[in-house]
Amino acid sequence: MSTRDTELPAAPTKSFEWGPFLRTNGGLVALAVILIFNILVTPNFLQMQTLFVNISQVATIAIVAMGMTLVIATGGIDLSVGAIMALSGALAPLIFLSEFGQAYPALGITAAILVPLIAAMACGLFNGILVANLKVQPIIATLILFISGRGIAQVLTNGNLQTFSNPSFSYLGTGKVLGLPFQGWLALGIACVLFLVMTRTTFGRYVLAIGGNERAAELSGGPVKRVKIGVYMICGVLSGLAGLIVVAINSASDAARNGNLMELDAIAAAVVGGALLQGGRAPIFGAIIGAVIIQLVKYTLLANGVEDEVALIAKAIIILAAVYVQQARKE
Amino acid sequence: MATLLNMSGIDKAFAGVSALSGASLDIAPGEVHALIGQNGAGKSTLIKILTGVYRRDGGTVQFNGADSVISSPRGAQEAGIATIYQELNLVPLRSVTENVMMGYEPKRFGVLINWKEAHRRTREILTQFGIDIDVRAPLGSFSTAIQQLVAIARAVSLDARLVIMDEPTSSLDASEVSVLFGVVKSLRDAGVSVLYVSHFLDELFEICDRVTTMRDGRTVDCRDIAGTTKLDLIAGMLGRDPDDIEQAGMTEFGASSADVDKGAVLLKAEGVSTGPRLTGFDMVLHRGEIIGLGGLLGAGRTEAARAIFGVDRLVQGQIDVNGFGAAPDTPAAAISAGFGYLTEDRKAEGIIPDMSVRENLTLALLPKLTKNGQIDRAREREVVAHYIKALGIKTANMEQPIRELSGGNQQKVLLARWLAIDPDVLILDEPTRGVDVGAKREIQAIIRDSVAKGVGVLLISSEFEEIVEGADKIIVLNEGRIITELTNPGITEDTLVRALAQTEGQAA
Secondary structure: OOOOOOOOOOOOOOOOOHHHHHHHHHHHHHHHHHHHHHHHHOOOOOOHHHHHHHHHHHHHHHHHHHHHHHHHHOOOOOOOHHHHHHHHHHHHHHHHOOHHHHHOHHHHHHHHHHHHHHHHHHHHHHHHHHHHOOOOOHHHHHHHHHHHHHHHHHHHOOOOOEEOOOHHHHHHHHOEEOOEEHHHHHHHHHHHHHHHHHHHEHHHHHHHHHHHOHHHHHHOOOOHHHHHHHHHHHHHHHHHHHHHHHHHHHOEEOOOOOOOOHHHHHHHHHHHOOOOOOOOOOOHHHHHHHHHHHHHHHHHHHHOOOOHHHHHHHHHHHHHHHHHHHHHHOO | OOOOEEEEEEEEEEOOEEEEEEEEEEEOOOOEEEEEEOOOOOHHHHHHHHOOOOOOOEEEEEEOOEEOOOOOHHHHHHHOEEEEOOOOOOOOOOEHHHHHHOOOOOEEOOOEEOHHHHHHHHHHHHHHOOOOOOOOOEHHHOOHHHHHHHHHHHHHHOOOOEEEEEOOOOOOOHHHHHHHHHHHHHHHHOOOEEEEEOOOHHHHHHHOOEEEEEEOOEEEEEEEOOOOOHHHHHHHHHOOOHHHHHHHOOOOOOOOOOOOOOOOEEEEEEEEEOEOOEOOEEEEEEOOOEEEEEOOOOOOHHHHHHHHOOOOOOOEEEEEEOOOOOOOOOHHHHHHOOEEEEOOOHHHHHOOOOOEHHHHHOOOOHHHHEEOOEEOHHHHHHHHHHHHHHOOOOOOOOOOEHHHOOHHHHHHHHHHHHHOOOOOEEEEEOOOOOOOHHHHHHHHHHHHHHHHOOOEEEEEOOOHHHHHHHOOEEEEEEOOEEEEEEEOOOOOHHHHHHHHHHHHHHHO
């Protein structure tokens, strides 16, 4: 409730207010703090090698976190991303190591990338139908694949570690473009596409409308079910892609570990990046910043000889801080 | 006269924009005091300062003879100020007792809740208000009116000296309102003061002692309600001369489209039923016609609107649209058939609070603004700019989040959402509810203009003058069935009330 008269006395000029600034730019500030800390403390931080390692590791988190951001923007959540990574990662070597794949290498590689992505998309479709058509709570709906997806992947591979040597497939995880990891560029490209989708297309507008007020979106003619299914499918495909990248980096597929705990990293990155869990906001580049923050914290602690378990606690503190800032933003 | 509350010279600004300047409020012990003003006049801000939600920039607040040190809603409650909000802040799934006693449960051994005692006390409190219900049942199983009374009972049980009611009757029907008024009167008799905020001016004459009028963040008037007319109050809120308003009529519909000849049939409903709340509904809507749906709350008016718009599935009957034959079975289908539906509940079914005015306004138009999945943003801005200007929507710019707008301006944005699709049929459910007097007249004028352009309107309104002056024909509903039809010219508030009274008689 405010009047907007122009003749009212002007506001007294105040000194710079830190509170609101931190609330809107918290992510960037945190990133800057971590970078400065590293430059001062961590040995050999300002080296090409450090950048390289971090980019190649952060790309998968960022890719999944962007899909998660879309799902969260509709007011949902997707717990199955890690399991989908394992599934798609298990499928790829099965295909290019098969007789068909060996006989026709080019076709084999293409199929080894496309088939897992299609399978991942089907997983997303399954999640989407449960949530949109059958009205299952997203956390329960995606719990189904969270539990069974990794199981399926392990059954497919008999629980074995699949190792391989396939340079063209490994390009996904080890290739370089302009001296930087291929998957980094891939993540950036996806971010640009999704950003345009969210800001320029009807689909993007409906995603935000559904998260903001689903009843209103539906009564205004929004295709609520199709859009919801759509975001879960996008999230599925991006998870599948991340699964392939992890396999490509390692030249090995381990269905038990691929994407393990990724759902937590992805949710954390989305939230740190500014996504609201009740929906209605989809900061795509925020998700990338969130992923970078989480990756850098992990790296900082490891590089300074802090144990892995402590890194987990640090991650929890970051999430806590991000949620706190969000609450403050809501008044 | 002794005073319970004295606020004077209150100033408050948000981000440099003044919301209150020198506002004042004076309430005596045991009086029912009305606070009125247009949306944006500063009523809510003043109340929030009183209850510690906001901090004042200047001025003094004295409560109960001492300087008030209230700095939080909890503090206000402890000081004896209870607020009954428009949206009840109770827990529907928990029992009535739990809701009434929440935070003040009687304890055994200091930790365990003494349920027997809690139920007994709750029953005792509710009986004082003439409410006799099962206190163990979940609160949500009772009507809104009962829930509201429970909220009031809770407030009073906490020894409130002042009860603030914000639009308490907006979701009550006539009989529930009279129960509420009974409670308000018994509060007054018990020496409790009530600050009563409402857009329904008629109510004020029934229960209030004095009325304070606010306009543009200032208190412009405070007087005894006896000897005041409704016209005086409206004039005070608008800052206009009473005589001008009298000449222009109470609504903007006056001298409506009586001489416009009715065009083609737009919509024909025959024997439409969607369940017990709507059975055997018939209607024919022509171009350039306004059909009013009359009836009390729960009579089936909103259900009729939902059936036509494809929200509720028909179990019987058919709806002919423009000769298409088939009824739309989803809102999306209804929209592409040229229907618009302004819902009754602006907050729950209308606005998307965090989205901008622009995005809210073009939501229904999106399919038409899209080429290959891409929104034509230049055209979008054009449309939005057009409607902001045409409807006089007060917004800083089209990117302002809609939640920051006043109720009347939010409603105008939603109206524009439907006008933008260039509809044939507009279903308007309480288009001016919770909207201040000025915006109300503007909205009525907008409706009149689009009818003149050939739109057929289905108008649902609890404000009799609106429906009586606006509609060409009124279909009166009761308990989901059509009772009678009235045709203009010739309808007066009196005939409508009599028709409704008859339905009450028949139902009994």
